[in-house]
Amino acid sequence: MDDARLLNAPFDSPEAVLPPGHTYESVGEKVASIPLAPVSGTRWQWMLGLAVSLLFLLIFLVAIIYDVQQGVGIWGVRIPAAWAFAITNFIWWIGIGHAGTLISAILLLVNQQWRTSINRLAEAMTIWAVMCAGLMPLLHLGRQWLFYWLFPYPNTMGVQPQFRSPLVWDVFAVLTYFTISLLFWFTGMIPDLASLRDRARSGFARTVYGFLSLGWRGSARHWHNYQITYLLFAGLATPLVVSVHTVVSLDFSISLLPGWHSTIFPPYFVAGAIFSGFAMVLTLIIPIRSFYGLKDLITLRHLDNCAKLLLATGLIVAYGYLMETFMAFYSGNTYEKAIVLDRLQGRYAWVYYTVLFCNVVLPQLLWVRRYRRNTVLLFILSIAINIGMWMERFVIVVQSLSRDYLPSAWRIYGPTLWDWLTLLGSLGLFFTMQFLFMRLLPMIPISEVRELLHRQRGHTA
């Protein structure tokens, strides 16, 4: 692809997003050929990827069964650190989901056309990430089979949830987020499923995609209602995504624990979520665009823009780190100061310094345009940021808990094998879903890319 030409295209012209040479048909052919490839045409690299993911999913299942059977004592959680890996995983996964919503909803509202090629992938990533996230607090319940006690329903015990607790808010926030993301994703996919139905050569594929596409026929009346619904979904998802990580951060900041009790948490968590989410978007799209030959639909311009957002949100996160430390000393509060000093000098200091290196130092490379367009570097950087953001949440959750007010209660937390297997297993769930999605559903929104093409032609005409 002629990247040099794209580089010089004016910022707001659609031409900068889509390279010349595509037609309505070629876009459909390119995207649809992946899910419509016959079973015999499945590539071995994909099968290997799925097999490895399934192995980790199996590990996850074992870890879940053992957890349900034995209780959370199989993890390293001990008072005072009653929360550790599972909660860290929860925040990490749900944060990853947020970039998907940012791309699909917020960038739609602000009319950023470059979002088009990557929004389906990012939304799918959101759904798998929220699935992984939602499981974590569930597994952390002592008796998982009583999870429905979290809902307000009339019951013979005559008790109800405590609605002043952010932990109950979490239940509503995460479930709403999952439901809306799923509906938004599916709504966006209906016209593309119809396109797959009409292109399918095998009767089985035609039946399945036909069923999923609900009989969509592209009527102008339908488009009329469809577009406004899609826009309204975006309008709902935008405050929703901010509210979800805000509620997650309130789980911490509403408590009185030093290191948690801080008003900067909501914005700092939301920025961190988008930061880590964009890192995951890059981790996924860099291999996908080269493996499936989609470099002309997901261009360097897309990677460049993601990298810029990574840099911007990374700077907000860095500001959060700075302010946390500053406020501890500025407040003059003995306990706040102690927790910050422990963060810098204590047993978990190496984790904190790794966080600073991955999330603050490394992203500064992205000021340089050449690095933003270097896929290998971006890929490595995105993985470093994923790890860094996981460790950041670990420091917030565990380091703060392990040293609360009473020195006699202090206790260093160490993960057990089952902690690690739960974390790795959740990656298995995420990647299994992602591999299946890539093979079975249209990864790039065909109709939206065509619409962009149509507008682009309007420009040239």
Next chain:
Amino acid sequence: MRERYGFMAEFDDPRLLADAAGAAYREGYRKMDAYSPFAIEGLDEALGLARTKIPFVFLIMGIAGAVGGFLLLYYISVVYYPINVGGRPLNSWPAYIPISFELTVLSAGTIGFLALLIINRLPMPYHPVFNSASFAKHASNDRFYLCIEADDPLFDPDRTRDFLMGLNPMGVIELEK
């Protein structure tokens, strides 16, 4: 032959479709529909479509979710299962805002999605337009169609067909019901 559904003109350019829809509307046809693989700006005005009711559904269901959600929390926390926390007020409403907000979004989003399906009458397993082999192959890919239906009061087999032919289409297809 089975009953006629209408005549459908086939185009290979979205701009031709928008022009054709406008021309048909000016000619007086109302029972017609345009089909395209992606949304075309201006096509709804050209066809004279009424404003969509979807935003209204979102608004009403959003309000219902917000009010219903808050009342649920109020009822449970104040009336049904009051918990005295250090003498603080039972109706500590700021704490009820996050859940009320989530229920606003949940209610507007799920019912709004259902409204989209109901107003569009989806899922619809059968529709006469798919009787055209060309439509079934191209309508979701690279061609654009304008169908004037037989139950339009102005519909006349010869005149309507000639009118559609005059719009510069690739061809005109006769559709059975």
